[in-house]
Amino acid sequence: MSRVLIFAGSTRRESFNRRFARVAAQQVADAGGEATLLELADHPLPLYDGDLEAASGLPANALKLKEIFIAHGAFIFVSPEYNSSIPALLKNTIDWVSRPLPEQSGYVPFSGKPAALLSASPGHLGGIRGLRHLRDVLNELQMIVLPKQVSLPAANNAFDSQGQLTDPATNRRLGELVGELLGMAKRLAK
Numbered sequence: 001m002s003r004v005l006i007f008a009g010s011t012r013r014e015s016f017n018r019r020f021a022r023v024a025a026q027q028v029a030d031a032g033g034e035a036t037l038l039e040l041a042d043h044p045l046p047l048y049d050g051d052l053e054a055a056s057g058l059p060a061n062a063l064k065l066k067e068i069f070i071a072h073g074a075f076i077f078v079s080p081e082y083n084s085s086i087p088a089l090l091k092n093t094i095d096w097v098s099r100p101l102p103e104q105s106g107y108v109p110f111s112g113k114p115a116a117l118l119s120a121s122p123g124h125l126g127g128i129r130g131l132r133h134l135r136d137v138l139n140e141l142q143m144i145v146l147p148k149q150v151s152l153p154a155a156n157n158a159f160d161s162q163g164q165l166t167d168p169a170t171n172r173r174l175g176e177l178v179g180e181l182l183g184m185a186k187r188l189a190k
């Protein structure tokens, strides 16, 4: 069974996307998958700077994240939407992880792996516009991004005190997406 890496593009303590990522990780586990819930706050990175990279190579946390990505066969990206696009934290993380090493292409952490996209926002569109940009970036990195995605609007009212989704329909759609991701990962592993 493929390992699934789940993380949110937010380090905010009360982040709705981090909460959504926790629900997704639980659904992966409930569906029999092996879920790793990653917190980007545990792997802080400088803003990408080509001079820094030329002088000292990849930061230790970028190398660590590369290893973590390589060790996983499927991904769930849970992204806030900033000005209708990808938050800098998430893009910066992807940018560092995609930098090549002398002996390894920058595509290796991503290429040929299935990805499911989620977003959460207090707004009524649920961050869906940002996912179009995220999808483009991940496609360019040769990921297999599932056509379906789940956006969570009014995220400030979407979780109960246990961190569970209050809307059964959203919960069901998330479960279906997780099922598709695990199915795709299984087919690709054959």
Ligand code: FNR
Binding pocket: 010, 011, 012, 014, 015, 016, 017, 018, 080, 081, 082, 083, 084, 085, 120, 121, 122, 123, 124, 125, 126, 127
């Ligand atoms: C936002 N927010 C936002 N929301 C949205 O639905 N569409 C948008 O385009 C934006 N733009 C935006 C820009 C910037 C710079 C910030 C800081 C915020 C609001 C955003 O959805 C909200 O802050 C979420 O709570 C962020 O996600 P987390 O941290 O709760 O996961």
